[in-house]
Amino acid sequence: MRQPPMIETCGLAKSFGRAPAVSGLDLQIPAGSTFCLLGPNGAGKTTVVRMLSTLVRPDAGWARVAGHDVAADGAAVRREIGLSGQYASVDEFLTGRANLVMIGELCRLRRPAARRRAAELLAHFELEPAADRPVRTYSGGMRRRLDLAASLITRPRVLFLDEPTTGLDPRSRLVMWDVIRRLVLDGTTLLLTTQYLEEADQLADVVCVMDSGRVTAQGTPADLKASVGGTRLLLSLPPGAALGRAAAILAPHAAGPVRLTGGPGRLEVPVVPRPGIVTDVVKDLDAAGIPVDDISMRRPSLDDVFHALTGAGEAAA
Amino acid sequence: MIPDVASQLPALSFETAAPPPARTAPAWLAARYWALHDVWVLTRRTLARVITTPEQLVNVTVQPLILVLLFSYVFDGAIRLPDGGNYREYLIAGIFAVNMGGTAQGTAIGLAVDLSTGLIDRFRSLPMSRATVLIGRTLADLSLTLVAGLVTAMAGLAGARRSLARTGRPRTGAAVRLFRRVGRNMHRDPGPRRRGRPGGRADGHPAAVTDVERFHLGQPDDSVAA
Structure with missing residues (x-):
């Protein structure tokens, strides 16, 4: 670099x-x-x-x-x-404007410059209507914006x-x-x-x-x-459906082991995304006489990363 | 659908942010200048809070008055001094002390609140001199104490006028009495430094102590002795 x-x-x-x-x-x-x-x-x-x-x-x-x-x-x-x-934080007993001017002066701006800057920031963060009210009357969002402005x-x-x-x-x-x-x-x-x-x-x-x-x-x-894995296909089958048989039918489409996930009749199939994969899966299941209630593709989220990583830390602790 | 907020916001320019101060003065002088500047800004901050919340003034106006009235009228006669005399002569000094203690407590609580809300962290992350957080608040609270002192002194003077009208002679203030007693004890000290002091009298009394004062200081209080 x-x-x-x-x-x-x-x-x-x-x-x-x-x-x-x-x-x-x-x-x-x-x-x-x-x-x-x-x-x-x-x-x-x-x-x-x-x-x-x-x-x-x-x-x-x-x-x-x-x-x-x-x-x-x-x-x-x-x-x-x-x-x-x-x-x-900011001083709750001062107005939003007074807070910004004070911090401006502490940042070594001259007073008129601090005033101008405060007005500019108040306008930018849509705080002008509340500028001359004490900060303790602000809502949480307004206070955060003032804080950021500061x-x-x-x-x-x-x-x-x-x-x-x-x-x-x-x-x-x-x-x-x-x-x-x-x-x-x-x-x-x-x-x-x-x-x-x-x-x-x-x-x-x-x-x-x-x-x-x-x-x-x-x-x-x-x-x-x-890093936590690719796209997955989530299937929901009606109660009493033959999950084992369904898993066997899905196995050729899967990029990894088919898993039973939380809730009855739910299957998670890791897949490599390709056009037409969903229709293929549904066709095969339909041919075997297994009805499907719901089907969805899921891309990994940071949630998965987070749970995979911090969960492991907890288990080790 | 959430509107695109960013496009509605007015443009934010940073041009008004001042350039760093010109380094014409020597560094130590500039540092002192900015420290004083910061103290002044923070003193104004604490005083500005009085304007937005005038209730804070109750502590320095009504409270000393109530104390003066309480101890001079309600508790009058309940307190006896061991060596006689009127405790009212010590009253105003005592209330000064109570006010000072109360304001010091207010300073401590205010700092604790600033610390817990994170305001002091904000100050500490600014390019300002760090001691000024304490100095600024102390100066502001000191000026509030001055108001309390003024109120107390005026209440005391008003009371003294009444008592003067009643007894017909001025009462010696506690502080003056104290200094005189100290002075008397000192001039009785037979230390070598005092002996032969120019203007001193044959019996060792400095010339400054007059007979009238000796009468006041030296005589036991007739009323108590009786």
């Missing part, structure tokens, strides 16, 4: 007491990309963000953000980053979003996603943490699945999906 990565970590570790929160994390995030840390609660995602944004010191290893070491040159890192989400006062080259849509309703989540996509178009490097697979799928270039402080898988959403 000719260009150095915008975020780079090597052996990054942090533990609280005796419990390791993050152990031996190696990341390379190129400039302008969206990187997603995906994992269940307690996986260490937030700790990674807090280390990279200089809020906590790593116990071991090093990390560089925009070329500056987080431990040795925290002040330089803080000039390049924006942080928003679970743990960075982290964009000076144009950060690196943006950390810690669970930006946790607890939002579906419409607010879609608004948030659109906002985030636009930021990335501007060339901002984004590190996103989320518990939502769909969010990672929608936004991320690279997804890193974390569990118990370790990386369990990393790759593009497409790679990860491919």
